[in-house]
Amino acid sequence: MVEQQELEARYARRTSAKTAVFVYAGHVADACARPGVMAEGDVLLDMVGGRGLRVADIRARASEARGTAGRLLVDITVPSHFGCHAFELGADVQLEALDRVAAGMLRRKVVAISSRTDLTVAGDALDPDDLAAITQGLDSLHERMQRHFDHARALAEYLSCCDSPISGGRVAVSYPGLASHPDHDLATRVLVHGFGPAVDFELPDAWGATAGEFIRRCRLNGRSQPAGGFNTRLHARDGSDGRAVRIFAGLDNPLEIADDLDQAMRWLRNPPAP
Structure with missing residues (x-):
């Protein structure tokens, strides 16, 4: 030891x-x-x-x-x-x-x-x-962190495309790696290997849905998994009653996470009739 x-x-x-x-x-x-x-x-x-x-x-x-x-x-x-x-x-x-x-x-x-x-x-x-x-974590850190960063970027790019008609309103995405982020130019100068493992997005007001409801609709929300581990985790940035969701990208397949996010968006935009 x-x-x-x-x-x-x-x-x-x-x-x-x-x-x-x-x-x-x-x-x-x-x-x-x-x-x-x-x-x-x-x-x-x-x-x-x-x-x-x-x-x-x-x-x-x-x-x-x-x-x-x-x-x-x-x-x-x-x-x-x-x-x-x-x-x-x-x-x-x-x-x-x-x-x-x-x-x-x-x-x-x-x-x-x-x-x-x-x-x-x-x-x-x-x-x-x-x-x-x-x-053990330090031994594998570089390879793992690069995957966290790359997966976050993939999810940010996906979310930045989520507007009508699929989601019925533009999802406001905040990620330093996107040119639309107010600190993008600064981020390119002060961050290395990418732009970090976190992505923020806010649900459109028109949905009438909270971050807590959205996270519960996501099968792969990672809430039962440890922070910083293999699984992507979703977090209600401003509390469950707010509209902001923060994603901490994991090492799991970002395509599966994107599909899970998409299913939740579709359900909240057009919930089945009672």
Whole structure:
């Protein structure tokens, strides 16, 4: 079994960091709340996230943060360290939830904190099974992540074509790899190997359907499967009563996922008579 310090050092080398530690945390924000992670004047940015999967301009924000004597912390969970080299863009600290790195095999959620300088935050002693999952995940990460990225792009391209008459109204798609995305040009400069594994889309108001209803209509919604694993997962971005669905593309066949999405759209647009 690999020692945790050895694995943290391996992760640090992968991310071009000086040091890295692993902590148990439900979210990156929880990790940031730990003593020694964030200080007054520091800024935390989501590399890719929020409504519409907006892309952060790290170079510009790094200059602003240093102007106030703070550090720039960047959450790279969505693109992962495979898809974003935040240190090269000016970040001081990177944070990454390791669900996808560990291929969905973690028993508890782990966040990696890596820094260009020494870290004062203490890591947690991880369960041996979690260490093994991260070790095995790093071995296969590049091949898996490229498939996640490629499948997300395929699904985004499919969804961008979903308008009348099939769906009875245009589906609003947000994906940094589409030319229609407001941050597309920026994304081509700050992301590598593609544009990440996530796709957002919003159901037309005319359908009168919620994201929760849509997800329940999808047979392959992945809700019973672990986050970051083999299966594509659908998530109600703004809650079940909202209209926004976020897709985290898996390693499964994107054509089958697209067909499942299509069937749900057809049903919600023209439900069978009672």
